[in-house]
Amino acid sequence: MKAHSVEFKDVWKVFGTGSKLDLASVQRNDLSKAALLEKYGCVAAVAGVSFKVEAGEIFCVMGLSGSGKSTLVRHVNRLIKPSSGQIIVGGEDINQKSENEMRELRARTMGMVFQNVALLPHRTVRDNVALSLELRKASVRQRREIAEEKLELVQLAGWGDRYPDQLSGGMKQRVGLARALAADPAILLMDEPFSALDPLIRRELQDQFKALSTKLGKTTLFITHDLDEAVRLGHHIGVMKDGKMLQIGSADEILGSPNDPYVEKFVQGSSRLKLLKAETVMLPLEEFRTVGQGQPLADAPRLRLDTPIEELLGLSNRHGNTPMVVVDDGGADVGVITASSILRGVHERL
Amino acid sequence: MSLADILDPFKSWHLPFSQWVQDVLTWVVTNYRPLFQTLKWPFDKLLTAFNLGLNGIPPLVTIVFVGLVAWQIAGWRLALQVAGLLVVVGLLGIWGETMTTLSLVFTAVVFCMIVGIPLGVIAGRSERAAAIYRPILDTMQTIPSFVYLVPVVMLFGIGNVPGVIVTIIFALPPVIRLTALGIRQVPEEVVEAMRAFGATNNQLLFKAQLPLALPSILAGVNQTLMMSLSMVVVASMIAVGGLGQMVLRGIGRLDVGLAATGGIGIVILAVILDRLTQAAMSRRRQFGHVAWYRRGPASVFTTMLRPYSPSATQDWKAAGAELLSQNKGNDYERPA
Incomplete structure (x- = not known):
């Protein structure tokens, strides 16, 4: 499927609103996280984020836990609805879609990979990979063929009859990737896919993923808390803190000329020599x-x-x-x- | 008015609650008794079918059949135990009563599952439903059964069917609670993943939530079974036959032997049902991922039929490849 671009336009997501919250005044006054919590008893997980992921590129969103990056990625397939702002996918505003259109969109154009993989333990690897096809009622034969093809893509050919609990962590995550790729989606959403793996396997999977994504050319929104991972994989990197996007740029720009004290502090630990x-x-x-x-x-x-x-x-x-x-x-x-x-x-x- | 009257106002006046209950019940009985009599129909039919079936099959056939079932779900060891216990039931001379009690329990459990699993699913998915259920379920489990024994008799008459209904009131809560718990325990990530790949609510329920909640639901069914058995003696007070009636008659006549025989029958039934359902719950762990028709006595039949199936050669090839790959120690990750 042709790659789509993904664009965020001034997206806000405020959790725990007691309905009385005046979002416009919060946006105007630019309250800090602590002030917002004290005054309104709610948390702005995403606070006025705007950026664009070009078709076919890997965009890494980097931030520590609690920075709102996982919330951000869930806006793309509307697992979370924004409090305000627009998310434009392939030229269309996601918020205007009906629930049915959204389901169709999720099944056909978006693949998602989760940090904890979240495979269905009672199904074989093959049935897990073919999940999105099954949900939109593809034929058994088609499901089987595509599952085998995708398993081969992630170098797990011949493992289709096994169950998830018979696989190692790295293999499970590759099954997760194959599942995300099964519908041949235009957009890949990766929510810290390699964070729970040990360093050697993580490195190996990063390399495999990079090679694979160069081949497939899918628009990818990649969430990570690991700066090295972001630098290794991302064409562009956005650094998030407290729901705000502090800096967006290429790896070189982020490491070479951080424009924010937080980014600078973050980057200090990482050697620019690597670039x-x-x-x-x-x-x-x-x-x-x-x-x-x-x-x-x-x-x-x-x-x-x-x-x-x-x-x-x-x-x-x-x-x-x-x-x-x-x-x-x-x-x-x-x-x-x-x-x-x-x-x-x-x-x-x- | 004296000070004592002010400090204890409930002495002079209190709500005529018992009168209210009386009045409501009388009103319901006079106006709606035919409705309740009609409601008896499905219970009656199922109970009669179970009773005729279980009492009609010769004991030896039943013992062999139950033994085979036990072998299928839990292995030959349990099969021998279960068959042995059934033989003891026969030797005690209470086979007929045991089968009557069993049909009563089965009927109650079937209706508990039909009503309880859907209610549990609703409670598992909606916080509000769970909040509404909770006090009702608490009441059903804690209110002494004698309290509703009389109204049930007034509405349904005496006999086996009201016995089943009394049993259902007492035994329904666990299957609702444990189904709801099972649905709630499905990992949030799995639910999110299902949604992310475009699952509808029904697909989410039938493809992820129910299968993952199955062990918990089975635990609920097991609890419901045990609780229905514990209601057997109480139910026999409204003319329900079987083991419970033996115990009750034993108490009435101070016939310790009769009461003990009935009691032992109930215990044996409880042990058999508990073991079988427990084994059904844990069978996945025990047998890994071998399909049920490939093990136990069922495998004897499938193996006999195999050479005639068109996919037989393919299966053998697959089995061969499986063996080879196991020998290579494929439990480890393949180097990329």
């Missing part, structure tokens, strides 16, 4: 020529623009610190990496 790649540390080809070291480049190893720093260091060592050539997507030489250019790049980021 270095061939493109950022290379010398442009002409500059290398004018420096005039005159070394022959014909036999030098060729690298892609997005080769990460760890790999560069390893390669550089292995090749005795001789220059390496960076090529663009078209295969043309664009720059050169030497030991000193890596050092300079690292120095700039410290």
Whole structure:
């Protein structure tokens, strides 16, 4: 299915309203969380959030627990209705949909993955994967075929007859992903899918998910409390605190120029060195020529623009610190990496 | 008016509550007795069917059948115990009475399930319904059964059917409560996941909530069974036959032997029913995920029929692959 964009327009969600709450005055006065709780006895889980997820991109919403990120993602498939504001999915306002239209939309265009997977324990893996198809009454044969196909996609081919309690945590989460993909939805909603897994499995699943999403090109709203995960997966990252979106930008922008003290504090722990790649540390080809070291480049190893720093260091060592050539997507030489250019790049980021 | 009268105003005047109850009951009896007589019909039919069936089948056939059922749901050990207990019932010479009591209990439990499970589902899904039920269920469980014995007789007459109705009043609450509890205990995430994939309310109920609440519902049925058995003696006061009547007659005539024989019959029945329903509740854990027709005595029949089924070769292939994969130790995660 064609990817959809998802847009939030000044969305508010206030919980525990005793009906008397005057939302407009809260919005005007920009009350803090504590003041809101004291004055009205309610909590603003989402407070005036606006952002857009472009079709086909992964947008990571990053925040600690209680920041409202899980509430936010549930607005997309209207498991939670906003107190005010609009959510536009594929050009249509979700709030205008009837309950039936919404069900259809959930079954066909949105797949969701949960932190605790939430598989049905009394059903086989195959029946779990085919859940959305079953709910919209697809034929048994179609269900079976699609389930097998999706299980293969998440590298669980042949596990269809097992039950969830026979699977490890990582495998269950892959079943959860296969279930979300079964209807071939335009939008993937990932609510901290890898948070409950141990670090090695988490890393592995992140890599698999990244490869998979590059292949499938689905619009993804990815919720996480892990900055590294957000940096690794997201094309864009939004940092949330107390229901507000503090900063939105690419990983580079968030890590490089945090515009809010909270974001800055958050980012401090994470090394910006991780973001270095061939493109950022290379010398442009002409500059290398004018420096005039005159070394022959014909036999030098060729690298892609997005080769990460760890790999560069390893390669550089292995090749005795001789220059390496960076090529663009078209295969043309664009720059050169030497030991000193890596050092300079690292120095700039410290 | 003296000070003592002011401090104890209830001495001179109180609500004529007992008179009210009398009046209401008399009014209902004079105006609606035919309605209640008609309501008896389904209870009567089911009870008669159970009674004729259970008393009509020769004891040995029943013992073998119950034994096979026990073997199917819980293994041969329980089958032997259950069959042995039934033999004891026969040896005590109370087979007929036991079957009459059993049909009474079965009828009560069937109606409790028909009424109780839907009511429990409603209570499990709606906080308001649960709040309305709670005092009613508390009353049903705690009010002494003698209190409603008389009104029931006035409305329904005496005999087995009012006995069943009295039993239902007492035994209905647990199945409602435990069904509601089971529905409530379905993890919030599962409900959310079902909704996220576009489930309607009915799909949510039948595909997730009821299957996940099943152990709790079965526990409710088990409790209802036990409570109906404990009502057997009280019910026999309104001319219900069976083991309860033996006990009651034993008390009346100071015939300890008669009362003890009836009492032992009730205990044996309770043990058999309790064991069987308990086993039914935990069978999933015991047998893993083997389909019921692939184990126990039923597997004998399915195995006999197997070579004739068109999918037989496929099944063998699947079984072979299963064995192979088990040998590889596939309980661990495959490296990516």
